[in-house]
Amino acid sequence: xxxxxxxxxxxxxxxxxxxxxxxxxxxxxxxxxxxxxxxxxxxxxxxxxxxxxxxxxxxxxxxxxxxxxxxxxxxxxxxxxxxxxxxxxxxxxxxxxxxxxxxxxxxxxxxxxxxxxxxxxxxxxxxxxxxxxxxxxxxxxxxxxxxxxxxxxxxxxxxxxxxxxxxxxxxxxxxxxxxxxxxxxxxxxxxxxxxxxxxxxxxxxxxxxxxxxxxxxxxxxxxxxxxxxxxxxxxxxxxxxxxxxxxxxxxxxxxxxxxxxxxxxxxxxxxxxxxxxxxxxxxxxxxxxxxxxxxxxxxxxxxxxxxxxxxxxxxxxxxxxxxxxxxxxxxxxxxxxxxxxxxxxxxxxxxxxxxxxxxxxxxxxxxxxxxxxxxxxxxxxxxxxxxxxxxxxxxxxxxxxxxxxxxxxxxxxxxxxxxxxxxxxxxxxxxxxxxxxxxxxxxxxxxxxxxxxxxxxxxxxxxxxxxxxxxxxxxxxxxxxxxxxxxxxxxxxxxxxxxxxxxxxxxx
Amino acid sequence: xxxxxxxxxxxxxxxxxxxxxxxxxxxxxxxxxxxxxxxxxxxxxxxxxxxxxxxxxxxxxxxxxxxxxxxxxxxxxxxxxxxxxxxxxxxxxxxxxxxxxxxxxxxxxxxxxxxxxxxxxxxxxxxxxxxxxxxxxxxxxxxxxxxxxxxxxxxxxxxxxxxxxxxxxxxxxxxxxxxxxxxxxx
Numbered sequence: 257x258x259x260x261x262x263x264x265x266x267x268x269x270x271x272x273x274x275x276x277x278x279x280x281x282x283x284x285x286x287x288x289x290x291x292x293x294x295x296x297x298x299x300x301x302x303x304x305x306x307x308x309x310x311x312x313x314x315x316x317x318x319x320x321x322x323x324x325x326x327x328x329x330x331x332x333x334x335x336x337x338x339x340x341x342x343x344x345x346x347x348x349x350x351x352x353x354x355x356x357x358x359x360x361x362x363x364x365x366x367x368x369x370x371x372x373x374x375x376x377x378x379x380x381x382x383x384x385x386x387x388x389x390x391x392x393x394x395x396x397x398x399x400x401x402x403x404x405x406x407x408x409x410x411x412x413x414x415x416x417x418x419x420x421x422x423x424x425x426x427x428x429x430x431x432x433x434x435x436x437x438x439x440x441x442x443x444x445x446x447x448x449x450x451x452x453x454x455x456x457x458x459x460x461x462x463x464x465x466x467x468x469x470x471x472x473x474x475x476x477x478x479x480x481x482x483x484x485x486x487x488x489x490x491x492x493x494x495x496x497x498x499x500x501x502x503x504x505x506x507x508x509x510x511x512x513x514x515x516x517x518x519x520x521x522x523x524x525x526x527x528x529x530x531x532x533x534x535x536x537x538x539x540x541x542x543x544x545x546x547x548x549x550x551x552x553x554x555x556x557x558x559x560x561x562x563x564x565x566x567x568x569x570x571x572x573x574x575x576x577x578x579x580x581x582x583x584x585x586x587x588x589x590x591x592x593x594x595x596x597x598x599x600x601x602x603x604x605x606x607x608x609x610x611x612x613x614x615x616x617x618x619x620x621x622x623x624x625x626x627x628x629x630x631x632x633x634x635x636x637x638x639x640x641x642x643x644x645x646x647x648x649x650x651x652x653x654x655x656x657x658x659x660x661x662x663x664x665x666x667x668x669x670x671x672x673x674x675x676x677x678x679x680x681x682x683x684x685x686x687x688x689x690x691x692x693x694x695x696x697x698x699x700x701x702x703x704x705x706x707x708x709x710x711x712x713x714x715x716x717x718x719x720x721x722x723x724x725x726x727x728x729x730x731x732x733x734x735x736x737x738x739x740x741x742x743x744x745x746x747x748x749x750x751x752x753x754x755x756x757x758x759x760x761x762x763x764x
Numbered sequence: 765x766x767x768x769x770x771x772x773x774x775x776x777x778x779x780x781x782x783x784x785x786x787x788x789x790x791x792x793x794x795x796x797x798x799x800x801x802x803x804x805x806x807x808x809x810x811x812x813x814x815x816x817x818x819x820x821x822x823x824x825x826x827x828x829x830x831x832x833x834x835x836x837x838x839x840x841x842x843x844x845x846x847x848x849x850x851x852x853x854x855x856x857x858x859x860x861x862x863x864x865x866x867x868x869x870x871x872x873x874x875x876x877x878x879x880x881x882x883x884x885x886x887x888x889x890x891x892x893x894x895x896x897x898x899x900x901x902x903x904x905x906x907x908x909x910x911x912x913x914x915x916x917x918x919x920x921x922x923x924x925x926x927x928x929x930x931x932x933x934x935x936x937x938x939x940x941x942x943x944x945x946x947x948x949x950x
Contacts, residue, residue: 573936576897640897642821642861652898707826712902713939715932728898 295319295418310418317413319420429469429497432488440484440525444499452521454512459503459540460628462510464521467496484525487626487721502629509537561604561760564625566635566716567591571615576640579738583638586742588613590729591636594749601753602760622719626679632690632756633724635716640733647734649698650707651691652726654680654717679721684711686723689762693755694727701751702730702740727752812837816848816915819907820860826899828907831856841916846873848911849883863900863907865892871928879920880943881912890926893935901935909949921945 295310295317311318413420435441446469455463488501503510503525509532511524524537531537569575569584576583588610595606607628609621625633639650680687691709699706707728717724729748730740740748814837822829833851837844850870855862867888874882893901912919921943923930932941 574895577895638897639899640895641826641899642863642903643823643826645824646826646899712898713942714898714937715939716937718939726898731897731899733897 293317293418295420297420297422317415429466429490432490432499434485438524440527442485442488442501442523442525444521444523446519446521452514455498457510457538457540459505459507462501462503462523464499464523465493465496466499466521469496484527486629489623489626503540507540508532509539511537561602561632562607562628562630563598563604563632563634563756564607564609564628564630565591565595566609566621566625566633568635568637570610570613573615576638576732578640578732581638581732581738581742583732584613586638587636590745590748593745594636594752597749597753598756602757604756618715619719621716622679622724625720625722625724630720630722632759633717633720633722634690634694634752635724635726637726637728638737639728639731641731642733644734646707646731647737648704648707649695649702649730650728651695651709652712652714652717652728653684653687653691653709654724655711655713656681656684677715677718679719680717680724683721683723686763687717687725690723690755690759691725691727693759693762694725694752697751697755697758698729698748701747702744704740814844814847816844816851817911818848818851818856819910819914820852820856821863821903821907823859823861828903828910829860831858831860833857841918842873842875845875845881845883845912845916845919846870848915849873849885849908852907852911853885863904865889868892875919879918880923881919881921882923882925883908884925884928887927889924890931890934896935898935898937901933901938904934905938905940905944905949909944909946913946913950919946922949 291312293310293312294307297306297308308323309320429444429446431443431445433443433445435443444464444466446466451467453465453467455465457463484504484507486502486504488499491498491500504527506527507525508529509526511526513522513524514520515522526532526537532539567584567587567590569587574582574584575587591608592611595608598604598606607624607630609624610616621635622633639646688709695706695708712726714726717726729752731737813834815832815834818831818833819828820831835844835847835851837847853864853868853870855864855866865888867886869886869888871884871886872882873884876882893904908922908924912922923943924934924940925931926934930941932939934940
């Protein structure tokens with residue numbers, strides 16, 4: 257018995273060496289045993305922060321292959337004809353092999369990586385160090401053929417805060433807040449190094465530019481607050497972030513003050529003429545010319561109501577072309593004539609989103625209506641249809657998104673911000689009312705059947721904060737479509753004026 | 765050969781026949797589809813012919829109309845979805861009118877576990893919509909949505925990609941940056 261024990265003891269070192277040889281350890285770091293930890297993933301596009309398990313050994317951090325696959329969006333962009341993905345980052349290359357065309361990567365999928373990989377049980381862990389080496393270089397996701405890059409995704413590991421930052425940074429514009437303690441004060445809080453300048457200061461549009469900072473990916477709007485500020489928005493610009501707002505008519509001037517720790521630019525508006533006389537506030541400049549307005553000055557602001565008309569297309573966007581009629585040209589002519597008649601007959605102020613042949617994005621069109629505080633927004637169009645039986649006018653209102661509102665990232669969510677493209681949400685019922693009246697009047701005036709009111713997700717409507725209607729006054733491809741477009745413009749204008757007049761009386 | 769051996773051999777032959785019959789039944793299951801628009805193809809199993817219902821524009825009405833088509837399909841549902849979308853892109857064979865712009869090709873189709881279809885088309889899908897009206901954009905998206913939802917009931921939504929990327933809008937009027945709910949768009 258004793259002899260047998262001695263023989264076993266003699267072979268123990270060999271046994272131990274064999275065991276060590278078959279248990280995988282991180283290459284080059286055999287002396288360190290990774291310990292479990294937690295890290296958060298921060299998505300720059302505003303998605304909520306997630307927490308995932310990590311392994312740590314010294315400065316080395318490991319993410320699971322499954323988490324990394326989800327982080328880089330591989331499941332979302334996987335192609336059915338490919339069985340492998342090659343992830344490239346700097347000089348490093350990693351191949352993920354899927355075990356089916358649906359399962360992107362799981363713990364048992366083969367994984368090849370010419371960098372250290374750790375396997376613990378069934379899980380595979382990928383060192384995030386390869387991302388650190390990349391120094392914020394895009395982490396590319398390509399198909400096996402390498403010919404179809406799907407996207408580039410910047411990923412950074414923030415070791416100090418245990419954060420894996422994915423995507424474009426959410427920015428260092430931290431908050432925009434109307435002060436509850438000081439009426440008329442708006443604080444724009446910024447962290448890091450920043451510069452600012454006042455690009456425009458007019459009652460209709462105050463523009464503050466913050467250079468060297470990044471903001472949230474989308475534009476956001478604050479509620480009107482204490483009534484002095486209107487339509488506060490942030491927009492990304494090439495050099496940083498632009499904050500714009502309009503002010504109420506009784507505001508006499510403004511004061512700007514930069515503060516540090518925390519970094520803040522404070523805007524104070526005053527309605528007290530004594531402030532103006534004493535020099536405590538600066539008077540606003542005369543109205544800026546760059547807001548689209550009618551030429552010729554034939555639109556006196558005789559009423560309190562404001563309507564924005566949006567002629568379709570412009571620039572390279574010529575729209576529907578049929579039977580010698582071009583939608584963008586015909587709608588501009590209609591909008592200008594309609595604006596003049598509306599102003600003369602109903603005493604309303606009318607703005608056009610464009611008064612010449614120039615291109616505008618859908619967001620710019622809605623922004624004009626929001627910036628001037630319009631009560632109605634009507635986008636004017638023609639339609640085309642494969643069936644000649646489709647003839648009459650049709651109106652479209654914005655389709656409400658089901659479910660909760662779009663989440664707004666970070667601290668902005670606590671300040672009452674809403675997503676820019678959800679401005680129309682509350683205005684849809686009124687938009688329906690106007691849309692129905694418009695198609696009814698047009699149908700009667702043109703003696704054609706109405707196509708009614710429909711709901712579709714149209715970006716040109718979704719950001720407007722007042723009732724907004726996409727109106728197709730005629731279908732060009734229908735028999736007689738060109739006649740209705742060219743020869744019956746007066747009838748169309750009369751019908752639209754009647755509809756707006758009826759709607760205004762209905763809502764009062 | 766003993767009597768027991770003969771019995772065993774006969775049983776073996778019967779067993780092999782049963783295996784072949786079972787495999788054949790599954791391999792060509794796609795041919796057994798019924799007619800009508802309610803046919804469901806949830807899981808592609810074999811290679812064979814599959815009847816699908818396609819939706820094109822009806823020149824006589826302001827709506828979509830159907831055309832039945834037998835498609836040669838592969839082993840996966842995504843292959844059948846790609847074949848159906850390609851058939852829409854090729855256009856109708858009868859009296860109906862084409863909706864998908866001429867020259868459009870289907871590059872890739874992927875279906876994830878949640879029933880989201882990622883369909884990647886060639887650039888013609890977007891460039892061919894220049895000058896189209898809102899109705900043509902609506903018909904195009906409804907044609908995709910109805911064709912997919914009628915033939916593949918497990919599918920939930922459609923993400924349209926053009927040359928591998930989402931487009932804010934195909935014709936400049938309707939938002940296609942978000943997944944299209946197949947029920948909403950019927």
